[in-house]
Amino acid sequence: MEQLAKKTIDQIEKVFDIPSGYRRAHARGKSYKAKFTATGSAEQFTIASHFQKGETRAFVRFSHFSPDPMWTDAMSPVKGMAVQFHLSDGRTTNIVGVTSPIFFAKTPEIFSEMIGVVKSFKKGKPNLKELGSLLMDYPESGAMIKNIRKMQAPSSFTTGQYHAIHVFYFINQQGQRQPIKYVWEPETVATLSPLDVVKLPIGSFEADLEDRMAEGSVNFRLDVILGQPNDPTDDPTVEWPQDRERLTIGSLTLTEEAAEIDKIVFDPTCVTQGIECSEDRILNFRHHAYQISHQRRMLES
Numbered sequence: 001m002e003q004l005a006k007k008t009i010d011q012i013e014k015v016f017d018i019p020s021g022y023r024r025a026h027a028r029g030k031s032y033k034a035k036f037t038a039t040g041s042a043e044q045f046t047i048a049s050h051f052q053k054g055e056t057r058a059f060v061r062f063s064h065f066s067p068d069p070m071w072t073d074a075m076s077p078v079k080g081m082a083v084q085f086h087l088s089d090g091r092t093t094n095i096v097g098v099t100s101p102i103f104f105a106k107t108p109e110i111f112s113e114m115i116g117v118v119k120s121f122k123k124g125k126p127n128l129k130e131l132g133s134l135l136m137d138y139p140e141s142g143a144m145i146k147n148i149r150k151m152q153a154p155s156s157f158t159t160g161q162y163h164a165i166h167v168f169y170f171i172n173q174q175g176q177r178q179p180i181k182y183v184w185e186p187e188t189v190a191t192l193s194p195l196d197v198v199k200l201p202i203g204s205f206e207a208d209l210e211d212r213m214a215e216g217s218v219n220f221r222l223d224v225i226l227g228q229p230n231d232p233t234d235d236p237t238v239e240w241p242q243d244r245e246r247l248t249i250g251s252l253t254l255t256e257e258a259a260e261i262d263k264i265v266f267d268p269t270c271v272t273q274g275i276e277c278s279e280d281r282i283l284n285f286r287h288h289a290y291q292i293s294h295q296r297r298m299l300e301s
């Protein structure tokens with residue numbers, strides 16, 4: 001996996017303009033300190049300490065998905081929200097979400113093949129013909145196109161629904177395993193039409209976040225979707241049926257800006273006692289890809 005991760009990061013560097021010191025994906029973003037308050041409703045499913053009723057300190061980074069930080073906000077319709085919880089025993093654990101309920105590649109090999117086909121996304125100009133032929137070759141990736149309405153850019157970082165996409169297992173006191181998916185829900189969901197988003201100057205999402213923080217608080221709810229037997233746990237290209245039960249397990253309030261977060265890596269496989277990663281190969285591959293990106297950008301800065 002590590003070799004393939006290195007090859008994939010090399011491929012991303014070849015295809016995109018990535019200035020020295022930047023993340024190899026989600027390069028441009030803005031970071032805050034935050035406070036997470038658990039409702040206690042997850043206690044029956046997990047012994048994870050930050051999900052027992054009470055407060056935990058956290059860091060949050062919002063981002064535009066492009067590896068090129070100079071792409072406009074419109075060119076990166078998928079936005080990211082990465083949260084790192086600071087647990088009372090000094091350890092950390094992460095939830096990394098994007099404004100799409102599914103990912104376009106089922107396996108690391110397919111992801112790498114797809115990136116390999118793309119000749120260049122430099123200067124922010126993807127080749128539409130190349131993209132079209134990719135979707136013909138990888139039909140499961142077409143699900144993202146069918147889902148395009150759900151992938152419209154939010155009108156602000158604060159109005160997006162952020163899905164962690166992969167399945168995780170909650171483990172309770174009795175050792176029972178419950179498959180779950182995380183979703184960060186904003187106070188108000190609002191999207192922008194592709195025409196409106198094109199008019200936005202670069203950095204307008206970050207400026208909007210500053211304005212909203214100056215006006216008052218920014219909050220998100222953390223929901224988990226509870227999986228049922230036979231719901232797929234290893235495939236990030238499919239959603240679970242819409243009627244699955246949802247539970248609100250906490251809320252997050254941003255407190256103040258925290259530029260220092262640029263140094264940390266939000267590895268989605270960094271879990272804690274009471275939570276396990278699923279067998280999803282993309283999830284486990286991300287551990288290696290993020291470490292390599294982190295090592296390279298730290299050496300450069």
Ligand code: HEM
Nearest residue numbers: 023024025026061080082096097098103111265289293294
């Ligand atoms: C093959 C699959 C993937 C690869 C190779 C990949 C690669 C990367 C890399 C290299 C970074 C920068 C890491 C760093 O330097 O700290 C990153 C960041 C990020 N990725 Fe992925 N990614 C993949 C899938 C996903 C998926 C499925 C999601 C959806 C939840 C996602 C969401 C994010 C977010 C939100 C960030 C920014 C985190 C931050 O703010 O530091 N990625 N990705």
